[in-house]
Amino acid sequence: MFSRIISILLAGSSFCYAQQGDKKGQVQHDPIPASKIPPSPLLNQADALKSFQLADGFVIEPIIEDAKINMPVALAFDAGSRAWVVEMTQYMVDLDGNHEELATGKIKVFEDTTGDGKLDKSTVFLDKLVMPRAVAVTTDGVLFASSGKLQFIKRNGLKPIGEPEVIDASYAVGGNAEHQANGLLLARDNWYYSAKSDKRFRRINGKWVMQKTAFRGQWGIAQDDFGRLFHNNNSTLLVGDQYRPNLFRNIPSFTPKYRMSNRATSNKVFPIRMTPGLNRAYQKGTLDKDGKLVNATAAAGMAIYRGENFPESYYGSGITTEPGAFLVKLIDLDRGADNKLQGKFRYEESEFLASTDEWFRPVNVYTAPDGSLWIIDMYFGLLQHKAYMTSYLRKQYASRKLDKSMSNNGRLYRIRYAKNPLNKAPKLSGKSVDELIPYLSHENGTVRDTAQRLLVGLVQDPAQQKAFTEAALSKLSGEHAKLHALWVYESTGSISVSFLKHCLEADDFELNAAALELAHLADSPIDKEILAFQPKSQSALSVVYALGRLGSEQGYVRAQELIAQFSKQVGLLAAAYVSGLGSKLQLSKDWSEPKDKNLTKLLELARGSLDKSNVAKAPKVPKSAQARYDHGKKLYLGSATCMACHGMEGQGQADLFPPLAPSDWVNGDPSRLAKVILHGLEGPIKVNGVPFKAAQAMPKFVQRSDLTDEDLACVMTYLRYMKGNKGGVVKAELVKKVRAETKGRTKNYTQAELMK
Numbered sequence: 001m002f003s004r005i006i007s008i009l010l011a012g013s014s015f016c017y018a019q020q021g022d023k024k025g026q027v028q029h030d031p032i033p034a035s036k037i038p039p040s041p042l043l044n045q046a047d048a049l050k051s052f053q054l055a056d057g058f059v060i061e062p063i064i065e066d067a068k069i070n071m072p073v074a075l076a077f078d079a080g081s082r083a084w085v086v087e088m089t090q091y092m093v094d095l096d097g098n099h100e101e102l103a104t105g106k107i108k109v110f111e112d113t114t115g116d117g118k119l120d121k122s123t124v125f126l127d128k129l130v131m132p133r134a135v136a137v138t139t140d141g142v143l144f145a146s147s148g149k150l151q152f153i154k155r156n157g158l159k160p161i162g163e164p165e166v167i168d169a170s171y172a173v174g175g176n177a178e179h180q181a182n183g184l185l186l187a188r189d190n191w192y193y194s195a196k197s198d199k200r201f202r203r204i205n206g207k208w209v210m211q212k213t214a215f216r217g218q219w220g221i222a223q224d225d226f227g228r229l230f231h232n233n234n235s236t237l238l239v240g241d242q243y244r245p246n247l248f249r250n251i252p253s254f255t256p257k258y259r260m261s262n263r264a265t266s267n268k269v270f271p272i273r274m275t276p277g278l279n280r281a282y283q284k285g286t287l288d289k290d291g292k293l294v295n296a297t298a299a300a301g302m303a304i305y306r307g308e309n310f311p312e313s314y315y316g317s318g319i320t321t322e323p324g325a326f327l328v329k330l331i332d333l334d335r336g337a338d339n340k341l342q343g344k345f346r347y348e349e350s351e352f353l354a355s356t357d358e359w360f361r362p363v364n365v366y367t368a369p370d371g372s373l374w375i376i377d378m379y380f381g382l383l384q385h386k387a388y389m390t391s392y393l394r395k396q397y398a399s400r401k402l403d404k405s406m407s408n409n410g411r412l413y414r415i416r417y418a419k420n421p422l423n424k425a426p427k428l429s430g431k432s433v434d435e436l437i438p439y440l441s442h443e444n445g446t447v448r449d450t451a452q453r454l455l456v457g458l459v460q461d462p463a464q465q466k467a468f469t470e471a472a473l474s475k476l477s478g479e480h481a482k483l484h485a486l487w488v489y490e491s492t493g494s495i496s497v498s499f500l501k502h503c504l505e506a507d508d509f510e511l512n513a514a515a516l517e518l519a520h521l522a523d524s525p526i527d528k529e530i531l532a533f534q535p536k537s538q539s540a541l542s543v544v545y546a547l548g549r550l551g552s553e554q555g556y557v558r559a560q561e562l563i564a565q566f567s568k569q570v571g572l573l574a575a576a577y578v579s580g581l582g583s584k585l586q587l588s589k590d591w592s593e594p595k596d597k598n599l600t601k602l603l604e605l606a607r608g609s610l611d612k613s614n615v616a617k618a619p620k621v622p623k624s625a626q627a628r629y630d631h632g633k634k635l636y637l638g639s640a641t642c643m644a645c646h647g648m649e650g651q652g653q654a655d656l657f658p659p660l661a662p663s664d665w666v667n668g669d670p671s672r673l674a675k676v677i678l679h680g681l682e683g684p685i686k687v688n689g690v691p692f693k694a695a696q697a698m699p700k701f702v703q704r705s706d707l708t709d710e711d712l713a714c715v716m717t718y719l720r721y722m723k724g725n726k727g728g729v730v731k732a733e734l735v736k737k738v739r740a741e742t743k744g745r746t747k748n749y750t751q752a753e754l755m756k
Contacts, residue, residue, distance in 0.1 A: 028282045028392035032291040037274055040358035040381075040400040045411060048379075051357040053272055055330070055347060057311075059418045063374070064110060064119045067408040072376045074182065074301070074364055075412075078137040079450055081369040081425035082111040083119060085376075086132050086144070087410070091177060095394055095403045097386030100177075105129035107144060109158050110412075117370065117422060119412070123158045131177060136184040136192060138203070139457050143184055143192065148172045150181075150201070152208060167201060167208045174637030176387045178234075179644040182219060186449065188227025188483075189244060190456055190491055195221040195231050198648055200245070205460075213246055214260055215647040220301030220364060224316060225445060225480065226510045227487075228339075231261075232299045233645075233656070235696060238264040238318045238331055240341035243541060247517065248575055250582035254609035256575035256602055264318060264331050264343030267295040271325040273356040277396045278324050279384050298324030298383065301364030301376070304333075306445025309371030310417050318343060319352070319373065323361035323383055328353040328375060337537040338569045353415065358402065367446045368414065369425035377411040387639065433458055433467045440481035452484045456491040465492050472499050479508045486514050490521060497522045504529055513542035520549040531558050540566040544573045548580020553591050563596050574598040578606050585610065619727030625717060628729065632718030640707060640715055650722045657694055658687045662724030666716075670730050672754050673716055674738040678702040680748035697748050702739065709735040 043051065045066040054060050074086045087106045093099050107126040110119035126132075129146040136143040141154040144164075150171035151164035171194075172180035181197035191200040195217035202209050217231025217239070224230070228241045241261045248256050274291035278298070281287055288294050302320040318331040330352035331343045346352065353362075353375075361378040368374045381402025384393055397403050416422055428439060428450055436458075439451035459465040472485050473496075482503055489495040500522050503515035516539065519526050527550055535543045544562050547555035563573045574596060581588060585606055594600045621629045636642045642660075646652050650661035660666050665687065666673060682697035701707060709732040716730040 028390060030276070030392070031282055031287055032274060032276045034399060036291070037276055037400070038356075040402060042359060042404075042406060043357055048355075048357055048360065048411070051355045051360065053351075053354045053356075054415070055352050057418055058352075058415055060353065060375075060413050060415050062411060063117065063414045064122075064412045066411070067406070068122060069108070069110075069410040069412060070106075070408045071378055071380065072410045072412065073378065074134055075366065075374075075376065076135045076137050076184070077366075077369055077446060077450065078109075079139070079429040079454055080111070080427045082109050083374075083412075084109050084125065084135050084137055084142070085412070086135050088131055088133060088177070090131055092380075092382035092385065095382065095389070095397060097382075097389070100131060103128040103130050105132040105146065107132060107135055107142070112425075115424075117414075125155070125158055126153070126160060133172065133177070133180065133182045134184040134194065136186060139454065143167070143201075145172055145181065145184070148180070165208075168199065168210060171197070171199070174643055175641055176385050176639075178219070178385050178387075179641055183217075183221035185221045185223060185229075186453060187223050187229065187245065188225075188449075188452075188487055189246070190487060191245070193221055193229060193245060195219055196644075198651070211246070212249070215651060215653055216241075216261075218644070219299075220321075222302050222304050222318075224304045224333075225306065225483070226514070230302055230304060230318065232302060232320065234298055235267060235296055236263055236656070237267050237269075237296050237299050237320045237322070237329055238302055238343065239656070240264055240318075240333070242339050242341070242572075243576075244517070247545065248579040250579050251585060251606055251609065254578075254606045256578060256606075258572055258575040262341050264333060264341050265345060267299075268345075269293055269296050269322055269325045269327060269329065270349055270351050270354070271327055272351075272354045273326065273358065275325055277358060277383075277393065277400070277402065279388055279390055279393050281396075282392050293325045296322050296325070298322055300362070303365040303367055303373070304445075305367055305373060307367045307371040307373065308443035309420050309422055310373070311420075314346075317346065319365050321362040321365055321375070323363055323378070326355040326357065326360045326362075327351045328362050328365065335538065338572065339538055339541070358400065359405075367444070369444060369446050369450075370422045371420075371444055372414045372416040372422055375413045375415065377413060378409060379411050380409045381405055387641075428454055433464050434471060434475075437468075437471050437475050437481075438477075440484040441477045442480075448480060448484055452488055455488045459488060459492055469496055469499075472496065473502060479506060479511045482506070483511055483514050486518055490518055493521060494523045495519075495521045497524045497526050500526055501529055504533060509536045509539045512536075513539040516542040516546040519546050527552070527555075531555065535562070537566055537569070540569060541572055541576045545576040545580040548577040549582070549584075551581060551584030551587055556588065556591050560595055560599070563599065570596060571598050574602050578602045581606075618723040619721055619725065621721050621727075622729070625721075625729045628714045628717045629721055631711070632714035632716070635707070635711055635715050636718050640701075640711070642715065650719065658685065658692045660719055660725075661722035662688065664688050666719045666722070667726045667728075670716060670720075670728065670734055671738055673719075674712070674730075674735050675742060675749055675754065677712055677716065678735075678739060679742060679745050681750070681754075682748040683750045683752075685751040700748070702742075702745075708732070709739065 070087050071089045072085050073088045076084045085108050089104045090100045109123045111121050113121045132146040134145040143152050150168040153164040154161040181194045183194040185193050191202045193200050198215040200213040218233040222230040227244045230240045239261050271292045275293040300321045305317045318333050320329045330346045332346050334342045361380050362375050364376040366374045436451050442448050459468050500515050503511050530546045533543050544559050547559040559577045645657035646660050652659035680698045680700040684693045713730045713732045713735045720728040
């Protein structure tokens with residue numbers, strides 16, 4: 001729900017526009033009498049601290065003076081442990097969401113100059129930014145998102161040099177602030193990933209490179225020690241990937257369709273004050289009998305706690321913000337035998353942190369270099385963006401003066417465990433290879449990540465690479481250090497075979513897995529070791545992938561043995577093997593027929609994808625329909641918010657939202673598609689013959705007064721001409737006819753009903 005948060009954060013340009021969240025004919029009754037809703041006064045920082053209910057044993061404290069930070073939404077740490085903070089100052093400046101286009105946003109750098117742990121000094125690095133939303137710091141510059149573009153600017157310390165270079169002009173296009181790319185997480189694999197995006201970025205030989213990746217999340221992105229990514233959407237607290245990103249993308253024309261991620265827990269929340277100031281609070285079931293939110297509706301930024309200050313059992317926990325309910329959720333995480341995410345709430349029927357202050361808007365969390373947990377609080381009333389503002393919500397905000405904020409909104413808090421002292425945040429700037437290597441063993445994951453980033457930069461110099469190789473075996477201590485070292489090696493394109501063998505011999509399945517997945521970069525043959533490797537269930541995927549990378553019949557035979565041995569993971573392992581083959585795919589044509597039908601099918605599909613005549617293409621749009629197609633595309637990417645769930649190209653999100661391209665639902669009877677769009681769809685369905693259980697019912701568009709029959713017909717036309725679909729123009733008359741025939745319907749459709 002940062003999408004909703006930023007939805008919540010953004011609203012319209014006129015009173016009429018601000019009500020575009022209204023749905024025709026919908027009754028927006030007040031679920032709670034105004035007399036029973038407690039007041040929401042603006043609190044100074046000292047009084048705001050009194051509003052918190054925090055888990056036993058922990059302390060929360062501000063680390064920036066009141067009024068020194070304004071509308072913060074994201075931050076990044078540099079090698080000196082300074083915090084680079086993004087200020088999105090144009091977000092919902094009033095109930096109508098005016099002036100989003102003004103260039104008033106900033107990136108500020110905060111630092112502790114006295115050693116007391118408080119950020120006492122701030123420097124404006126960039127100003128005059130339009131709706132900035134993400135930042136990442138490199139040794140020589142800053143990657144940031146502003147004006148919908150991903151940009152990079154070089155720096156000398158805290159001073160920018162020259163003009164920004166545009167890396168991706170369409171990084172955050174379409175939709176609104178709550179439905180645009182954000183995050184810029186530098187992951188274990190040395191690529192930058194974003195939420196609400198299907199792109200990743202990396203600097204190679206001084207040039208920024210962009211690649212496709214899976215479409216993930218909505219607001220916020222995080223990783224665990226291995227490098228698996230975590231994300232969410234407004235109504236789903238936490239989702240975790242099962243394997244590292246892009247593992248299944250070695251064949252440009254073919255990506256096996258296998259479940260990438262799964263939800264950690266239910267989405268229940270336990271606020272400690274009433275929550276009537278939510279956009280759908282008037283809908284039955286949104287609030288409980290006490291007027292409190294039941295399930296997340298504005299889930300935002302998350303972190304995997306990888307620090308050393310909290311008790312040991314908290315390491316690796318998922319921490320998610322929910323600004324609509326004024327709380328921060330903590331989830332204990334684990335992995336099953338096949339690495340699927342499992343989770344449970346650490347605190348039953350309560351939260352890690354909750355507030356009675358309606359202005360408390362936690363939107364992002366981070367493991368800090370000192371071991372504490374940092375929380376970005378926008379401290380702002382108008383959470384909902386103008387695009388979704390309803391008459392009900394406008395009344396709620398105005399009645400408690402939530403639109404009357406102070407001149408500087410925003411706070412930055414630190415949570416620490418009271419019994420454990422905070423470590424001094426290390427300063428890694430300017431350190432040599434030998435000096436950085438010990439930090440790969442640091443207790444703190446953020447510090448280790450920074451050390452890896454700096455080493456990756458240094459080892460691009462052959463002399464520094466040699467120094468790293470010489471030190472790797474002798475100076476690295478612990479599995480964490482060796483895992484990071486593998487990815488430092490990866491950046492050079494060559495890994496010491498002796499180091500790989502050392503990692504394969506370790507009694508740590510994640511270190512084994514990383515070594516197997518990178519074994520193709522060995523500087524001398526390692527086939528024998530891969531063929532002989534006996535995996536645990538958690539590393540079966542990685543060894544089968546490595547066997548695919550060998551591209552040999554011997555590896556093919558061994559892979560089939562492992563697929564049979566770990567039969568509960570058969571689909572996953574088959575996908576891993578085929579992906580591992582990559583450019584050697586065609587060699588498999590000369591080998592014997594696979595015993596497993598999953599592997600047989602995937603090999604056939606992958607080989608077929610190499611034939612350009614089999615590659616799915618977008619059907620040609622007739623000239624007479626081009627204007628309808630263009631308008632539909634604009635709506636799909638923008639105000640209709642279809643992209644938010646179904647992706648830029650209609651690819652959907654595994655286990656969350658079904659694909660639209662290709663889709664038999666889109667290619668089939670246009671009247672059926674119109675019914676789905678107008679009245680929604682719920683329950684399990686089949687898409688292209690494959691069962692799909694969506695995370696939630698599709699919303700109804702019948703009550704979207706801002707979308708006409710012509711608009712919906714254009715969206716349908718655009719869908720039908722997406723890549724992989726068959727084409728077909730839809731006219732407004734069809735939508736009008738279906739709307740009339742289904743007038744009065746209140747329930748979502750089900751597949752059974754539509755297939756009669």
